Amino acid sequence: MSGVALTLAKKRARAAGFGTNANANKYLNQDYEALRSQCLSSGQLFCDPAFPAAPESLGFKELGANSYKMKGVQWKRPGELCSKPQFISGGATKTDICQGALGDCWLLAAIASLTTNSDVLGRVVPSNQDFGSGYAGIFHFQFWQFGEWVDVVIDDRLPVKDGKLLFVHSEEGNEFWSALLEKAYAKVNGCYEALSGGSTSEGFEDFTGGIAESYELRKAPANIFQIIQKALECGSLLGCSIDITSAADSEAITRQKLVKGHAYSLTGAVEVHYHGGLEKLVRMRNPWGQVEWTGAWSDGSPEWNSVDPSERPNANAEDGEFWMSFSEFMQQYSRIEICTLTPDAITGDSVKPWSVCNYSSTWRRGSTAGGCRNNPNTFWMNPQFVIKLNEEDDDPNDNETGCSLVVGLIQKNRRRLRKDGEDMHTIGYAIYEFRGKTDVHLDKNFFLTHAQKARSETFINLREVSTRFKLLPGEYLVVPSTFEPNKDGDFCLRVFSEKQTETHLNCCFQETVSDSEVDANFVALFKKLAGSDMMISAVELRLILNKIIAKRTDIKTDSFSLNTCRVLVNLMDDSGDGKLGMGEFATLWKKVQKYLDIYKKNDLDHSGNISTTELRMALKEAGFSLNDAIFQLLVARYADSDLTIDFDDFVACLMRLELMFREWDSIQYLLVYAIIRVSKDR
Numbered sequence: 236m237s238g239v240a241l242t243l244a245k246k247r248a249r250a251a252g253f254g255t256n257a258n259a260n261k262y263l264n265q266d267y268e269a270l271r272s273q274c275l276s277s278g279q280l281f282c283d284p285a286f287p288a289a290p291e292s293l294g295f296k297e298l299g300a301n302s303y304k305m306k307g308v309q310w311k312r313p314g315e316l317c318s319k320p321q322f323i324s325g326g327a328t329k330t331d332i333c334q335g336a337l338g339d340c341w342l343l344a345a346i347a348s349l350t351t352n353s354d355v356l357g358r359v360v361p362s363n364q365d366f367g368s369g370y371a372g373i374f375h376f377q378f379w380q381f382g383e384w385v386d387v388v389i390d391d392r393l394p395v396k397d398g399k400l401l402f403v404h405s406e407e408g409n410e411f412w413s414a415l416l417e418k419a420y421a422k423v424n425g426c427y428e429a430l431s432g433g434s435t436s437e438g439f440e441d442f443t444g445g446i447a448e449s450y451e452l453r454k455a456p457a458n459i460f461q462i463i464q465k466a467l468e469c470g471s472l473l474g475c476s477i478d479i480t481s482a483a484d485s486e487a488i489t490r491q492k493l494v495k496g497h498a499y500s501l502t503g504a505v506e507v508h509y510h511g512g513l514e515k516l517v518r519m520r521n522p523w524g525q526v527e528w529t530g531a532w533s534d535g536s537p538e539w540n541s542v543d544p545s546e547r548p549n550a551n552a553e554d555g556e557f558w559m560s561f562s563e564f565m566q567q568y569s570r571i572e573i574c575t576l577t578p579d580a581i582t583g584d585s586v587k588p589w590s591v592c593n594y595s596s597t598w599r600r601g602s603t604a605g606g607c608r609n610n611p612n613t614f615w616m617n618p619q620f621v622i623k624l625n626e627e628d629d630d631p632n633d634n635e636t637g638c639s640l641v642v643g644l645i646q647k648n649r650r651r652l653r654k655d656g657e658d659m660h661t662i663g664y665a666i667y668e669f670r671g672k673t674d675v676h677l678d679k680n681f682f683l684t685h686a687q688k689a690r691s692e693t694f695i696n697l698r699e700v701s702t703r704f705k706l707l708p709g710e711y712l713v714v715p716s717t718f719e720p721n722k723d724g725d726f727c728l729r730v731f732s733e734k735q736t737e738t739h740l741n742c743c744f745q746e747t748v749s750d751s752e753v754d755a756n757f758v759a760l761f762k763k764l765a766g767s768d769m770m771i772s773a774v775e776l777r778l779i780l781n782k783i784i785a786k787r788t789d790i791k792t793d794s795f796s797l798n799t800c801r802v803l804v805n806l807m808d809d810s811g812d813g814k815l816g817m818g819e820f821a822t823l824w825k826k827v828q829k830y831l832d833i834y835k836k837n838d839l840d841h842s843g844n845i846s847t848t849e850l851r852m853a854l855k856e857a858g859f860s861l862n863d864a865i866f867q868l869l870v871a872r873y874a875d876s877d878l879t880i881d882f883d884d885f886v887a888c889l890m891r892l893e894l895m896f897r898e899w900d901s902i903q904y905l906l907v908y909a910i911i912r913v914s915k916d917r
Contacts (some may be wrong), residue, residue, distance in 0.1 A: 254383030256358050256444065262423065265388040267375040280312070280372030283390040286422040293394060294428025295654035304336065308401060310392040312372060316400070317409045322365045322374075324410050327356055331413045335402035338431040342420065343403060344498050345438025346413060348474060355472070355576075359442050360412060376419040379444035381647045381727040382593045387419040394427070402427065425651040435474075435498075436572060437698050443472065445576040446591075446643045446731050448701055452565050458635070460515055460561055462573070462703070463504045465639070471575045473501035475519075478569040491530045493567055494521065501571065502556065507546045509538070515561035518548075527557040534558075575641060575731050592730040594620055595647075596863055598716070599723055601847040601878035602870035603863045606720030607694060608665060608682070613720045613848050615679045618863045620713045621669065622730055624706055635705055640732035642666070643701035644691065644715045647725040650698075661718035662726070663694035666704070669712040675860050677712065678852060694718045761817050770814035773800040780827070784882065790834065791843035792882045799887040806894045827886060833857055834885050844879045853885070859892055 254260050261267075263285050274281045286292050288310035290300035298305055313320035323331075327350045332343050349356040364374055375388045393414055394401040403417045420441070421427045436447035450459060452475075466473060479487070479496040487495045503518030516532060532538050534557055539547055548558070559567075577591050596618040598604035605613035624638040642664065649659050666689040667682075688711065691700045715728055764779055765771050771779070777800040784792050807819040815823060837853040838845050845853060847870050854861060854869075861869075869892075873884045880888070 254385075256377060256379075256384045259377050259384040259386040262385040262387045267373065267386060267388050270388060271369075271371050271373050274371035274373060275369070281390045282372075282392070283388065283422075286389060286418075288390075288392040292421070292426055294426050296428065297431075298337075298426070298428040307396055309395050311395045312391050313366065313393070313411045316393075316395065316398075319409060320366045321410050322415075323360075323412045324407070326350075327360070327412060331405040331410050333404050333406055335400060335404060336396075337402045337427060339403075339417070339433070341433040341435045342417070342430055342438045343413075344435045345442055346403075346416060347498060348435075348439065348472065348500075349442055352472065355443055360416065374415050374419075376416055378420065378423055378441045380423065380441065381645060382595055382729075384444065385423070387423055389415060389419045389422055391415060393418065425654060429650040429653050434697060436574070439472070439474075439572065439574045440645075440699070443574055443576055445472070445574040446641050446701055446729055447572055447574045447699070448641060448703055449570060449572045451570050452568055455565070455571075459571075460504065463501065463517070463571070466573045466575065467502075467504055469575060471573050473571060473573050475499050475501055475564075475568045475571040477567065488526065492526055492528055494526060497521070499568075503558075504561070505546075507542050509541055516558050517561050517564050518556060518558050519564075521555040521557075525555055527555060528559050530559060530563060532558045532560050532563075590732065592622075592732070594728045595725070596715075596728070597723075597725050597867065599867045599870065600721040601874055602851075602867045604721050604723060605716060605848075606722075607663065607716050607718050608687070609718075610720050611683060612679065614714070614716065615677060615682050616848060616851055617714050617716045619676055620715075620728055622666075622711045622713060622732075624708045624711065624732070627708060628705075637705040637707050638732065639703065639705050640730055641701055641703045642691075642713060643699055643729045643731070645699040645727045645729070647727060649724075659696040659698060660722050660724050661694050661696045662715070663691040663700050663718065664713055664715040664728075665690045666706075667712040667714070669710045676851070676855070676862075678855060682714075758817065761820060765817075765820075768814075770812070770816060771804075771820050772814050773797060773804045776800045776804060776815070780883075789841075789843060790831070790838075790882045795883045795886070799883060799890075802887065802890050802894065806890050826890075830857065830886055830889055831882070834882055842879075844881045845885065847874050847878045847880070850874075850880055850885070850888075854889070854892075857889055859889075861892075 265283075265285065270281060282288070290305065293299070293305055293308070294302070296302070331350070332347050334340055334343055349359060359377055361375060361377065372390050372392075373388060374391055375386055377384055377386050391411070393411075400414055403413050405411070405413060417430075418427075421430055424430060434449075436449060439445070439447050450456075452459075456462070463473065476498055477493060477495045484495045486497055489495065500520040501517055502520050504516070505518075506513045506515050508514075519528065521527065527534060530536075596603075598617070603616055603618055605616035608614050622640070624640070626638065627636055628639050644662055644664050646660055646662055649657065652658070665687040667685055668688045669677075689702075689704050689706065691702050693700070713728065713730075715726060717724065761771075762769070764775070766775070774797065777795050777797055780795045780800070784790065784794070803823060804813065804815055807815055807823045833853050833856050834845060837849040837856070839849060850870070851866060854866075869888055870878075873880050873888045875881075
């Protein structure tokens with residue numbers, strides 16, 4: 236299936252509900268229920284051919300086949316490691332997640348966050364999985380991957396060294412849900428080693444489908460308390476932590492019972508009347524279920540005696556949850572992460588979820604990989620997205636008017652490319668205020684004359700760059716890019732708000748002139764070229780065009796091919812006889828002359844050919860406004876390896892576009908005609 240057809244198929248599938256958490260796509264087309272039934276029928280435990288118990292599933296360098304770390308590694312099923320293996324015993328808890336010989340603590344912190352929210356956990360870890368009577372050596376998990384949910388099947392053969400699990404394991408040693416979850420996530424990313432190093436936000440998002448923001452509290456915006464309150468209102472997950480300065484600090488407990496280097500949840504933010512004023516408070520939760528803050532506003536502290544009972548929460552139980560003043564929170568904690576969930580992840584009616592817009596696209600060398608604003612000649616070639624903000628926030632407590640939104644840019648599948656020597660690109664985006672047609676790809680002149688309205692905080696080599704904005708109602712253009720131009724990559728742009736974006740494809744055509752409208756001088760030329768039948772075939776057209784362009788020293792060409800000339804004839808042949816009459820040839824002649832002028836005008840360095848950057852400008856001048864996917868296909872088909880296009884390929888490109896759009900117009904006409912006929916018959 237071609238790239239365009241695949242994109243359309245995916246859009247239709249999403250519209251039909253496929254790719255949601257409730258109807259996840261089958262990763263690598265592996266159906267858990269079908270495979271499990273086959274295993275139970277055959278009496279054989281499942282062995283996954285897509286992620287085998289072999290060195291390539293472990294890694295490629297430090298965990299590669301020749302690494303000393305992997306010597307003696309075996310693959311064993313849980314039943315070979317203990318007498319009574321359990322999938323989940325007594326609920327999923329923090330003690331089920333102990334790090335092994337893999338630098339994926341970022342992932343384990345995200346997994347630990349699942350244990351604090353049973354609804355979110357249930358979306359990632361499907362129920363009814365165990366080692367009981369229906370056991371077949373097969374398990375499955377669900378992850379969000381760049382706009383869609385996938386159901387990932389694995390066998391339960393786990394890497395073992397010296398009789399112990401090599402990677403994540405439970406404290407008790409007989410509970411295996413976390414180890415199997417880690418294996419499924421390694422499969423999605425290519426191997427275990429691909430999980431080494433990362434951000435907790437990355438796991439957070441893949442387990443929820445939400446969008447994560449991170450704030451350093453020392454540099455937090457002035458309205459961070461309002462941001463926290465609104466995040467809680469829309470059902471977001473909030474986590475925070477205290478930085479450590481050395482390994483000895485990890486999980487060290489302070490004098491007032493806060494744990495350093497430990498992930499807390501923030502579950503509430505309120506204001507209470509206190510001593511004639513308003514006191515901002517936040518509610519924290521230690522997932523250990525104990526070890527609580529003992530300072531001001533802690534359980535049973537005297538500050539609560541000065542608060543009206545109607546505003547006073549039940550804050551005396553030793554359950555790991557406690558209150559503290561917001562000012563104290565800002566002093567004690569180092570950072571906060573906010574993961575805004577998608578509407579389908581929220582089960583209660585008491586929250587106001589944000590809606591989500593998700594757009595997938597690509598950067599391709601020579602066509603849509605223009606680099607950042609430091610590259611003004613190519614920056615405009617990057618994919619462009621229009622965001623329409625229609626309504627201001629409805630928040631009486633916020634003095635700043637505008638529309639809140641979080642824009643996230645994710646580069647896809649970069650972990651899988653590590654074994655090929657690739658890693659994360661340095662990415663970011665710019666936002667421009669925009670008025671005009673939303674179906675036109677803006678050119679270089681726009682970006683040379685308009686300053687950006689907002690931008691991502693920085694260009695950085697992380698999987699995702701996300702930033703929160705508050706913008707006035709209107710239309711805005713988002714331009715995502717790599718820092719350097721000509722970097723190939725796939726990406727996903729997400730906007731968490733109540734707004735929409737639109738993309739359109741535009742083109743215009745020239746009608747064929749009649750024989751009576753042909754200039755007298757051209758009639759004489761045509762008679763000389765056409766011969767006795769007064770028609771020009773594809774073979775004759777090729778001879779004519781090549782004879783003409785051979786005399787030109789200002790353009791480069793390797794001559795028109797017979798195939799190209801057949802396309803030109805097919806485009807202009809209104810009579811259907813496979814040849815060009817006088818009027819048809821006159822129209823084609825005007826087109827070729829027009830395209831030669833456009834070609835010369837956009838050959839800015841007078842090299843005799845045009846670059847792919849110049850091609851997009853030339854296409855626009857010729858009347859074509861194309862989306863990025865179509866332009867990428869044109870570059871792949873017509874550009875040489877040095878990303879240049881000579882004149883004959885330029886003409887062939889334009890003529891194929893006209894033919895394609897003419898056929899599309901015909902299809903649309905027939906559809907409208909059919910609808911009218913059906914309506915009339917009724």
